[in-house]
Every structure is written in structure tokens, then in C-alpha cells.
Amino acid sequence: MKTWELNRCVVLAGVELEPHWCDRLVVQDGVIQDMVLGDRCMTLETGALVVMPGMVNGHTHMGDSCLPDGATGMTLEQGFFRPQGYKYRELAKQTETEHLGHIAAHLQYMARTGTIAHFDFREQGAYGSQLLRTAAQQTGVRSVVLGQFNELPFTAEELQQNRVGLREGAIAQLQDILSVADGFSESTMNDLTDAAWKQICDLTTQQGKLRAIHCLENDGYRTVSLEVTGKGDLERAIALYHPDLVIHATVANPTEIAMLSQHRTNVVLNPRANANLGLPLPPIAQLLQSQANLLLGTDNGLLNSPNLFAEMDFTYKVAKSQFGDAVHPDPVDILKMTTSNLRHVPIPDLHGYLEPGLPADLVVLNFHQPHLRATRHLIASIVTRVTPEDVVLTLRQGQVLYQNQDWSLAAASPSLDTQSL
Numbered sequence: 080m081k082t083w084e085l086n087r088c089v090v091l092a093g094v095e096l097e098p099h100w101c102d103r104l105v106v107q108d109g110v111i112q113d114m115v116l117g118d119r120c121m122t123l124e125t126g127a128l129v130v131m132p133g134m135v136n137g138h139t140h141m142g143d144s145c146l147p148d149g150a151t152g153m154t155l156e157q158g159f160f161r162p163q164g165y166k167y168r169e170l171a172k173q174t175e176t177e178h179l180g181h182i183a184a185h186l187q188y189m190a191r192t193g194t195i196a197h198f199d200f201r202e203q204g205a206y207g208s209q210l211l212r213t214a215a216q217q218t219g220v221r222s223v224v225l226g227q228f229n230e231l232p233f234t235a236e237e238l239q240q241n242r243v244g245l246r247e248g249a250i251a252q253l254q255d256i257l258s259v260a261d262g263f264s265e266s267t268m269n270d271l272t273d274a275a276w277k278q279i280c281d282l283t284t285q286q287g288k289l290r291a292i293h294c295l296e297n298d299g300y301r302t303v304s305l306e307v308t309g310k311g312d313l314e315r316a317i318a319l320y321h322p323d324l325v326i327h328a329t330v331a332n333p334t335e336i337a338m339l340s341q342h343r344t345n346v347v348l349n350p351r352a353n354a355n356l357g358l359p360l361p362p363i364a365q366l367l368q369s370q371a372n373l374l375l376g377t378d379n380g381l382l383n384s385p386n387l388f389a390e391m392d393f394t395y396k397v398a399k400s401q402f403g404d405a406v407h408p409d410p411v412d413i414l415k416m417t418t419s420n421l422r423h424v425p426i427p428d429l430h431g432y433l434e435p436g437l438p439a440d441l442v443v444l445n446f447h448q449p450h451l452r453a454t455r456h457l458i459a460s461i462v463t464r465v466t467p468e469d470v471v472l473t474l475r476q477g478q479v480l481y482q483n484q485d486w487s488l489a490a491a492s493p494s495l496d497t498q499s500l
């Protein structure tokens with residue numbers, strides 16, 4: 080495997096993402112071997128290469144990336160709900176080869192926008208999970224595959240009565256999904272019975288698999304759950320399913336925010352996708368002041384591009400508006416949502432920060448660009464000004480996922496060790 084060496088760059092070091100001058104950054108055998116840090120560096124005069132952790136997208140549905148903007152003008156139910164929602168009708172028409180090509184192309188786009196991994200809610204049962212696995216193998220992007228049932232295993236009446244658990248056929252399907260996937264996901268708590276949630280929790284625990292669920296995307300999630308079970312969907316998820324990732328929390332009220340805080344829940348916010356559906360924006364400011372661990376996602380590939388730079392910019396500005404001042408939040412708290420906050424999610428091969436001995440999951444940004452080179456706040460500029468065109472190199476475990484071919488690293492940065500490139 081290639082050895083990389085960068086000299087006199089800036090590195091966002093450790094879990095706090097502190098920018099430091101770095102005289103020597105060495106990547107060998109996929110691991111950061113050496114990181115010789117100098118002074119702290121929040122401003123630049125004439126630019127630099129800036130090395131940050133490779134970003135992780137906390138929530139995607141990349142299977143839907145074959146239908147960009149296809150649900151324009153549709154409601155959430157018309158666009159995205161089983162069995163007759165637009166996405167389910169259209170996905171059924173894709174051949175395997177077509178679909179795989181779309182997914183792989185979008186994973187490559189993620190890599191060129193600085194993302195090395197994503198947590199994906201993958202529809203279409205074990206087949207769907209395998210399709211994403213193949214695309215991930217083709218591109219080198221780490222897809223954390225969270226599979227779901229191809230068809231709901233309960234009738235509307237059974238869900239209303241909330242008594243039966245998963246039958247043998249559904250359990251066999253679940254076993255198939257988990258044999259391919261990293262974990263399980265489902266659209267809402269209202270799609271399965273309480274008994275089924277407990278079965279899934281037990282099985283995933285036995286197999287060491289992840290659990291994820293959309294909660295509180297709109298008030299209907301909570302209302303339906305309350306009507307059927309006497310508990311809101313978030314309360315029910317925490318009690319029965321012990322989710323590793325709760326997605327959305329768009330309409331979380333103060334009691335629910337306290338619940339997320341108390342359990343130190345990993346909450347994935349998707350503000351651009353929420354806005355695109357005309358939903359309220361998540362209470363980002365309140366959640367940032369809680370003990371919940373926040374990640375950012377771009378959600379459905381149909382609704383929103385999987386570009387985390389755009390997501391961070393939007394999130395930061397919405398959060399400022401919600402705080403009601405120009406001071407909060409600190410932009411580093413937004414950057415952590417795509418990087419070092421990941422360390423609290425139980426996934427052993429992803430870390431979200433840079434330190435000697437950790438895998439070389441990193442992105443090199445070209446801060447020689449005119450709009451970046453004289454930054455007066457490097458972190459704020461990453462969050463609000465960096466575009467995909469400013470990404471020079473994306474590595475995962477030292478392997479190149481993306482390298483900008485048009486731009487000569489050596490020419491723009493004479494101190495760079497050209498030998499190793």
C-alpha cells in the first residue's frame with residue numbers, strides 16, 4: 080500500500096479537532112504513523128493544505144439516489160411510505176445492474192465531497208443490503224448497512240391490536256438481512272408490534288448488530304404510537320429497541336429532548352431533508368445544549384444531495400438562528416457532528432478523528448483557494464465555505480477514494496513530499 084507524507088500542512092488533531100501546523104504527517108499501511116504537530120493555527124495568510132478527518136454521513140438512503148428530486152411536489156406519505164409510495168414503486172422497476180450503477184456513482188460523489196462512510200437505511204430486504212455491500216466494495220466507501228424488511232410483516236389490524244410477534248417467515252427474513260447487513264433499521268416504530276421490537280432487539284444483541292430507527296420526524300409518528308400503545312414513538316423505541324441511532328427528532332418536545340439527553344442517545348439530524356419536506360426544523364440549539372450525541376445526515380438520496388459540507392453550512396446557520404445570537408454555537412460543535420462524535424457509536428472500524436495509530440481516514444482540503452487562503456477562522460470556513468471542489472484527496476484506511484486529478488498538489492504546495500505522491 081502507498082505511503083503518503085505531507086509536510087507543513089494544517090491538521091485538525093484529536094477529538095477536539097484543534098487545528099495545528101503539522102511539520103510531518105505520515106500515512107503507512109493504512110494507518111497514521113506520525114503526526115508532528117506545531118503551533119495552533121486558526122488563521123492563514125497565504126493558504127495551506129488542511130487535513131481533516133474523513134466525514135461520516137449519519138443517515139442516508141442511497142438506494143433512492145437513482146431518483147434525484149423524483150418526489151418533488153409529493154407529500155412524505157405519497158413519496159416515501161410503503162407499499163405504494165413513489166420510491167417503492169420506482170425502485171421495483173430498477174434492474175440490478177442499473178440500480179448498482181446509480182448507488183456506486185453516488186458513493187463516489189460522497190467520497191469527492193469528503194465523506195468516507197455512511198449509515199444507510201437499506202430497503203429491499205437482504206437483496207437490498209447485498210446490493211449496497213457490492214457498491215461499497217466497488218468504491219471503497221464504508222457503507223454501514225442497516226437492512227429492513229422488504230414488506231411489512233404485519234397487517235394494519237395486527238399493528239392496531241399490537242399483540243403478535245414476528246412469525247417464522249419474518250424471523251427467517253430478518254436472519255437473512257442480518258447475515259449481510261451491519262444492523263437493522265425500520266421506517267417508524269409504528270411499522271411493527273411491541274413484541275416484534277423486543278424480538279429484533281434480542282436477535283441483534285445476540286449477533287452484535289446495530290439498531291436504528293426514524294423517530295419524531297413529524298407529529299404523526301408520536302400520535303399514532305400513543306393511540307396504539309399509550310407511549311410516544313421515542314419513548315417506545317428507547318424502552319423496547321435500545322436504538323444505537325435515532326434519526327430525525329424533528330418535532331422533539333422538551334420531555335423528549337430530556338429523554339435523549341438522559342440516555343446519551345446518538346441522534347442523527349437531517350435538517351435539509353426535513354426542510355425539503357416542509358417539516359419543522361429539528362431543535363438543534365436545544366439538542367446541542369443537551370447530553371445527546373449529535374450526528375448529521377443527508378437522508379434520502381431522492382430528496383437531498385449527500386454533500387455534508389452543504390449540510391453543515393445549513394445546520395450551523397439554523398442553529399445560530401435558534402440560539403438567537405451570533406455567538407452560539409461554536410462551529411466546531413457542528414464539525415464534530417460529521418467527525419469525532421462518531422466515536423460514541425459502537426462501530427469498531429470508524430473513529431472520526433485523527434491521531435497516530437488510528438486508521439488514515441482523512442480528507443485534504445485546498446485552502447490555497449482564493450476564497451479560503453486568508454481565513455480568519457479555519458473551522459468556521461470548513462463549515463460554511465468549503466465546497467466539494469476544494470477537496471483534493473479522500474483516503475479511507477490509507478486507500479484513495481478520491482483524488483483531484485486536475486490539481487497538482489506539488490505545484491501548489493512546494494513543501495509537499497512529491498516522492499511519496
Ligand SMILES: [Zn+2]
Pocket residue numbers: 138139140200293326378379
Ligand atoms: Zn430516513
